[in-house]
Amino acid sequence: MVKYFGEAHNHPFVDEDDIHFLASSRELTFTHKKMLDDLANINIGPVKAFNIMRTMYGGFDKVGTTKSDCKNYKRSINLYIGDYDAEMAVQRLMAKKEFCPNFSCDYSTTTDGALKGLFLADEQAKMNFTVFGDVSFDATYRHNKIDNHNRNVTIGAALLGSETAESYTWLLNCFKKAFGYEPAIVVTNQDLAMKRAIEYVFSNARHRLCMWHIMDKLSRKVRSGLCNTTDFKTRLCDIVWTDSITPEQFAKEWASIMNDFQLNDHDWLKDIFHIRESWIPAYYREESMSGLMRTSCSSESENGFFWQVYNPRCTLVEFLAHFETALDHQRHEHRKNDHDCRYTRAATWSNFALEKQAAEIYTRTIFLCPIGNTSSSSQLHFHELRTRQ
Known part of the structure; x- marks a missing residue:
């Protein structure tokens, strides 16, 4: 039984500027959750996602939620996935395969x-x-x-x-x-x-x-300072990164370099020379490699991009979402390059009919690859190029 009701407050009112700190004034809405999920797909965590929302809404008091609420939402998702991470990832892919x-x-x-x-x-x-x-x-x-x-x-x-x-x-x-x-x-x-x-x-x-992976080890394998203080690396690269010499010319120049720098007994150099037919372009000049000999180098660069949208702490379910996001970006860039080639033409730097024809046939990227200044050279250097699809 209520005997007395005091209408007066027994505590001070919260300042109007502090109302957003009250739990009753905070709510993680569907919009907040959707934004957290979408940003997570490009490897933006809950803290950075909250800061983005703070900037978009115009201040901490305008967001309607807190940094802790965002982190708790992320943690609740991971708890829900729990030990069923791999199972959920496989089920998702199997369902996609079915449809x-x-x-x-x-x-x-x-x-x-x-x-x-x-x-x-x-x-x-x-x-x-x-x-x-x-x-x-x-x-x-x-x-x-x-x-x-x-x-x-x-x-x-x-x-x-x-x-x-x-x-x-x-x-x-x-x-x-x-x-x-x-x-x-x-x-x-x-x-x-x-x-x-x-x-x-x-x-x-x-x-x-991959040539790049092998040559990347060069500075670590030979004695200290040899690559930086002599022309050893320059001479070696001149015969490695080219398909304009014959196997005999390569072997002769390799032997000359080894003799000049007293490296005939170097175990690693002997090993890579022994497998030269599997990585030196001079030994498969007639094969169309489509730029693949440096592909692993390109893969390292591509890995850098994928790591921007992936981190080792994410779950398998998150990894699939991150991977699909990165793949969409890669395919968007390819389509943009196709668009540029389809509706624009690269500027030519001479009046050669051959050059103008090449500008029509090849993609912009391939056509603009640096192959030397044809207008100031008495020789033409032909490079195998892929025609535009």
């Missing part, structure tokens, strides 16, 4: 049901594989090709629990099943497990090694 007939997805599990391998490739990836030739396998998590704008185009992705010959063999079999045939040329780094898997699964493919 998208040209989407390929496969996975492998251990005897106790843990996910150990995941492969995916969509319809656009298969089309890219058909159009753009050969393939480079990047052991990070993707398969790459070079498009007609000399840019990387991703044709598939895989997650592996281990980098063993068995895991790579499973992956390459998935690739072959999804795309229907093996590539003519495969470029990788010097991963021995991948090499064994390629020999077993892609028995008809020509396996080449």
Whole structure:
């Protein structure tokens, strides 16, 4: 029974400028959650997402929620996913495969049901594989090709629990099943497990090694200061990064360089010379490599882009969302390059009929590749270029 009711407040009123601190004045609305989810797809966490909203709304008091509310929302999602992360990722991909007939997805599990391998490739990836030739396998998590704008185009992705010959063999079999045939040329780094898997699964493919990965080790392998204080590296690069010399010329100049710098007994240099036919362009001048010999270098650059929208702390479910976002961006850039080539023409720098014809045939990126100043040279240097699709 109420005997007395005091109408007067027994505490001071909250200042009007502080009302947004009260729990009753805060709510994480659908709009807030949607924005947090969308920003998470491009690897923007809840704290940065809140700061973006603060800027858009015009101040902390205008957002209607707090930084802690945003972090708690993110934590609640991760708690919901919990131990079912891999299962939810696989179910999502299997559902997509059911409703998208040209989407390929496969996975492998251990005897106790843990996910150990995941492969995916969509319809656009298969089309890219058909159009753009050969393939480079990047052991990070993707398969790459070079498009007609000399840019990387991703044709598939895989997650592996281990980098063993068995895991790579499973992956390459998935690739072959999804795309229907093996590539003519495969470029990788010097991963021995991948090499064994390629020999077993892609028995008809020509396996080449990435020049960039090998030459990137040069400064670390030879004695300190040799690359920086002498012309050793310059002379070596002159015979490595070219296909305008014969195998005999390469071998002769290599021997000369080794003699001049007393490196005839250097184990690593002897090893890479022994496998020269798998990575030196002089030994396969007639093969159309479509820029793939430096593809692993391009892959490193592409990895830098993918890492902007991915972090090692995210769940598998989040990874798939991040990957799809990055893939959309890559394909948007390819379409933009196609648009520029279709509706604009690169400016020519001479009146040569050959140059004008080349500007009509080749994509802008390929045409504008630096190949020397033809107007001031008495020689024409021909480079194999890919025609615009």
